[in-house]
Amino acid sequence: MTNPGRLERQRLPAAPRLGAWQLAWLAAAVFVVSAGYGALMPLLPAWLAPLMTDDGQAEVARHVGLLSGLYAAGVLVGAPLWGLVSDRWGRGRILMIGLVGYVASLLPLLRADWVGIAGIYALRGATGFFVAAVVPVVPALVAEHTPQSQRARRFAWLGAMSLLGFLFGPGLNAAAAQMAGALAGVGDGTLDPTDLVIVMSAALGALMMLGLAATLPRVPPAALEDDSQPASADRRRAMALWGLNGVVMFVLSGFELGIVLQGQQHPTLSSREISLMFAECSLVMLGVNALLFFTGLLERAAGRGVMAAGLVLAIAGLAMLAQHRSDAWMYIGVSFTAAGTGLVLPTISYLAAGASRRRLGATMGGLAAAAGVGQTLGSAATGWLFGAVAQLSFAWLALPLLATLGSLIVRPAWWAIEGQPSRSPRASSEPLPK
Structure with missing residues (x-):
């Protein structure tokens, strides 16, 4: 029936x-x-x-x-x-x-x-x-x-x-x-x-x-309700994305504070060069967003794969920053870390957008709250880490990303968009709308 x-x-x-x-x-x-x-x-x-x-x-x-x-x-x-x-x-x-x-x-x-x-x-x-x-x-x-x-x-x-x-x-x-x-x-x-x-x-x-x-x-909220996705699966996926967003923001805020604190470890690093590194970080992340916009990468590749690539880039960048002995290597490490986090963060938002529409606001609000928690804890932890192990703090910051990369591998269902209509072969062969 x-x-x-x-x-x-x-x-x-x-x-x-x-x-x-x-x-x-x-x-x-x-x-x-x-x-x-x-x-x-x-x-x-x-x-x-x-x-x-x-x-x-x-x-x-x-x-x-x-x-x-x-x-x-x-x-x-x-x-x-x-x-x-x-x-x-x-x-x-x-x-x-x-x-x-x-x-x-x-x-x-x-x-x-x-x-x-x-x-x-x-x-x-x-x-x-x-x-x-x-x-x-x-x-x-x-x-x-x-x-x-x-x-x-x-x-x-x-x-x-x-x-x-x-x-x-x-x-x-x-x-x-x-x-x-x-x-x-x-x-x-x-x-x-x-x-x-x-x-x-x-x-x-x-x-x-x-x-x-x-x-x-102007659409009444009732007209947007649907139950196409099981609430439990939707909630698990949302919590996984909140956790990932918090981890990435923890690392990003610690990484940015670490750039500032590098001036104490390397007397030759001037305030002008630190400002340039911050500008480099913002411009690289902006360039990654432009890449995602113009290429439609997330529409062609699995979100889990894009995030894994971003995490690998960020881990490589943090490893360079932990071991660098020259300003040139530090600039390269900043670029890698910024590019990696710049790939992961928009992908998280994109995957969160696949939540049930009647839970979409709560899902996005949870992402913003997780980002705030991550930023706060990341700044506090990095300040303590630099006082204890100085430049090697960048290597410690890579550990949460390694753990997250492992979760991408062992829990693929957490990062999939379910309940979305699949595209027909005819639709997939058409050019993507702007």
């Missing part, structure tokens, strides 16, 4: 596909919150210094560290919560709430002297909490409104926009300084570049609200 509930689920309307402009606005929202983080972090000392009294410099440094941790804690708490709520209330609504909260948490910083230390702490925590409504919901929206044949390229595009935002953020400070000088030249007074950065960040967030409000697909 036919199961009526199953037939009813089969009749549920498919989610409408995203158009080019809708995708552009979603990618721009990711870009804006990433740029806002990179632009506002250097401003923390400027907000805090006038509020400090005795031993100002040491106190400012302590508060900057605590504020950075509070922002990360906001993301860590908010991401799984907003992702879960978006599965029930609708993703567009949660995304708009996140952007409204993001803008509202920035504007009071124009008068940091009024809100005081406690207010700055509350606002930075709130900013992280509301940014967490953007981080998991945008990829969930893209996943549920994108056919599988286009999903890999779109996720590579989102990853590239996030990296570009981090790179653009410090440039926003330079643009604000130039703008303040230009405005001072034609006016009577002077404008604080710090205020301009806040205003520009908030204005970009408001622009994203308007663009998304006009373009987001």
Whole structure:
């Protein structure tokens, strides 16, 4: 006998596909919150210094560290919560709430002297909490409104926009300084570049609200529910991906901190060269995202194989960094590690997009939370490791990746996308849609 509930689920309307402009606005929202983080972090000392009294410099440094941790804690708490709520209330609504909260948490910083230390702490925590409504919901929206044949390229595009935002953020400070000088030249007074950065960040967030409000697909959450995948299998796969994401972010944050700490081990390594290595890391990861976008690699190769290749590259890079005796080898090690992690992270997001649509927000929120935990623990562990074994810390960082590589080999079912329609031979012979 036919199961009526199953037939009813089969009749549920498919989610409408995203158009080019809708995708552009979603990618721009990711870009804006990433740029806002990179632009506002250097401003923390400027907000805090006038509020400090005795031993100002040491106190400012302590508060900057605590504020950075509070922002990360906001993301860590908010991401799984907003992702879960978006599965029930609708993703567009949660995304708009996140952007409204993001803008509202920035504007009071124009008068940091009024809100005081406690207010700055509350606002930075709130900013992280509301940014967490953007981080998991945008990829969930893209996943549920994108056919599988286009999903890999779109996720590579989102990853590239996030990296570009981090790179653009410090440039926003330079643009604000130039703008303040230009405005001072034609006016009577002077404008604080710090205020301009806040205003520009908030204005970009408001622009994203308007663009998304006009373009987001309006689909009731009930129309997107399906039970095509067993809940237990979907949950196991999600937990495996969360663990992998946390491990890779643990290693990536430790690797980046290790680059900074190399200056203490190698006196010839200047701050300029360390900055170049960070730029190299970002550009290599951006190049890998471009490779995934233009080649459609994830649509042609098994995700498990792509991740295994990325892990091997990252392990090789960390091994070079642990043994290098010249700056040239260090640059090569940085490139290998960045390329390897740059392959793995978008693949994780792509595989997570294969979750059941009614659990997609929770899955993406779990990824963001796992990344936050990994980053926090990675920075703390690497700081301790460098104090104990110095340069060999890079070799210790490779061990979690080796263990993960082993899980890819012995547990292939964890990394497969199940419940997705298979492509027909005719469809597979057609060119991939852009």
